[in-house]
Amino acid sequence: MEQPAGLTVAEWAWIAGFFDGEGCVRITLENVQKRKSRHSLLYASISNTDRRPLDWIKDQCGGYLHPVGSRLKVCWQLELGSARAERFLRAIRPYLQVKDMQVDIALKFRETFDPHYPKKLGLTSDILARREELRLAIAALKH
Numbered sequence: 001m002e003q004p005a006g007l008t009v010a011e012w013a014w015i016a017g018f019f020d021g022e023g024c025v026r027i028t029l030e031n032v033q034k035r036k037s038r039h040s041l042l043y044a045s046i047s048n049t050d051r052r053p054l055d056w057i058k059d060q061c062g063g064y065l066h067p068v069g070s071r072l073k074v075c076w077q078l079e080l081g082s083a084r085a086e087r088f089l090r091a092i093r094p095y096l097q098v099k100d101m102q103v104d105i106a107l108k109f110r111e112t113f114d115p116h117y118p119k120k121l122g123l124t125s126d127i128l129a130r131r132e133e134l135r136l137a138i139a140a141l142k143h
Contacts, residue, residue, distance in 0.1 A: 007060060011060075012092060012094075012095055015060075015091075016093075016095030017095070019096070019099065020096055022046050024044070024047070025089070025138060026045075027041070027109055028040065028135075040132070040135055042109055043085055044079075044080045045078060046078045047075055049074065050076075051065075057078060058078055061087075062084055063084065064081075065078045065079075086106075086110040089107060101141055102142075105134050105137050112131055
C-alpha cells in the first residue's frame with residue numbers, strides 16, 4: 001500500500017482517530033445519464049467546523065474540501081472517492097476503533113472493481129448483487 005511520504009505511525013493513528021470521530025464511509029448509487037444506468041461508488045469523508053485539520057489531511061491524502069451546512073455556521077467536509085478513498089481507508093484501517101467494520105465492508109466493495117475489465121461489457125449480475133449487498137451492509141451498521 002502506497003502511503004504519503006513522511007507520515008509517521010502516530011500521524012496515521014491520529015488521522016484514524018479523527019476519522020473514527022468525525023468521518024463517514026458510504027457506498028452510493030448514482031445515475032449515469034449517458035448509459036441510463038446506475039453505478040455504485042465508495043466515498044470516505046470527514047466533516048468539522050475547524051478547517052485546519054481537514055486542510056492538513058487533504059495535504060497528506062488528497063481529496064476535495066468544501067463547505068457544507070447552514071449560513072449560521074460553516075462546516076467543512078473533506079471527501080475522497082473511489083480508489084483514493086480505498087488507499088486512505090487501507091492506510092488508517094490498522095488504527096481504527098469505531099468504524100473498523102464499516103471500513104472492512106468498504107474494502108470488500110472495492111475488491112469488486114477490476115481495472116482490466118472492459119467497461120463496454122457491463123457488469124455481471126453477480127457483481128451488481130454483491131455491491132448492493134455491501135452497500136446495504138454498511139447502511140445497516142449505521143442504524
